[in-house]
Amino acid sequence: MEPPKKEIRLFQLTILSWFKSNARQFQWRALGLSIYQIVISEVLLQRTKAETVSKNYDIFFKRYPDWNSLNNSNICDIENLLFPFGLYRQRAQRLKALAKAMVENNVLLPNERSLIEKIPLMGQYIANAVELLVFKRNIPLLDVNMARVLERYFGPRKLKDIRFDPYLKFLSREVVDHIKSKEINWAILDFAALICQSRKPKCPICVFQKTCQYHLKIYN
Numbered sequence: 381m382e383p384p385k386k387e388i389r390l391f392q393l394t395i396l397s398w399f400k401s402n403a404r405q406f407q408w409r410a411l412g413l414s415i416y417q418i419v420i421s422e423v424l425l426q427r428t429k430a431e432t433v434s435k436n437y438d439i440f441f442k443r444y445p446d447w448n449s450l451n452n453s454n455i456c457d458i459e460n461l462l463f464p465f466g467l468y469r470q471r472a473q474r475l476k477a478l479a480k481a482m483v484e485n486n487v488l489l490p491n492e493r494s495l496i497e498k499i500p501l502m503g504q505y506i507a508n509a510v511e512l513l514v515f516k517r518n519i520p521l522l523d524v525n526m527a528r529v530l531e532r533y534f535g536p537r538k539l540k541d542i543r544f545d546p547y548l549k550f551l552s553r554e555v556v557d558h559i560k561s562k563e564i565n566w567a568i569l570d571f572a573a574l575i576c577q578s579r580k581p582k583c584p585i586c587v588f589q590k591t592c593q594y595h596l597k598i599y600n
């Protein structure tokens with residue numbers, strides 16, 4: 381069952397207030413980033429801890445500051461630079477293919493979702509990030525971390541695969557449908573990393589204690 385709007389609003393207010401004093405600071409959250417930096421950062425962040433990306437971020441962007449430099453580079457050089465990020469072979473292939481596609485498109489990013497998805501190796505998650513961070517649309521960065529927080533708070537999904545679960549899709553869209561959509565997305569990511577962790581959620585110090593379904597079920 382879909383949660384009432386009132387519950388969603390309360391969640392938004394609480395997570396934004398938590399974020400105000402607990403937001404993590406990362407290079408890719410600075411203002412004025414180029415489309416290149418936004419897209420590449422999201423590829424680097426997939427399946428890699430934000431702290432690991434942050435440590436190696438500046439070296440990467442100094443070596444490859446734009447689509448052209450990445451496209452013109454040797455795949456082995458990209459792999460070497462990506463080694464500290466993990467998954468370096470597959471990520472190097474992906475970045476190179478993305479750079480090639482962007483250069484062939486005169487480094488212009490289409491603003492329609494269906495066209496963004498057609499860019500080779502863009503993927504659903506990066507397309508969501510592009511819509512949110514480049515085109516300022518209220519789109520959720522739904523991944524396992526956001527899913528965990530939402531499911532614990534509002535109740536579990538029905539399908540195994542997060543990407544196709546209609547309840548989670550609806551819920552995540554409602555939760556980020558806000559003038560501060562980007563901040564809510566980042567707040568949920570930070571909250572998942574710092575408080576609502578996968579193995580040991582820090583329920584005793586959590587701001588959602590009184591309203592979270594998971595907490596109420598476990599502790600009552």
Ligand code: SF4
Nearest residue numbers: 576581583586592595
């Ligand atoms: Fe997560 Fe516990 Fe907070 Fe619920 S109360 S949101 S399970 S940390």
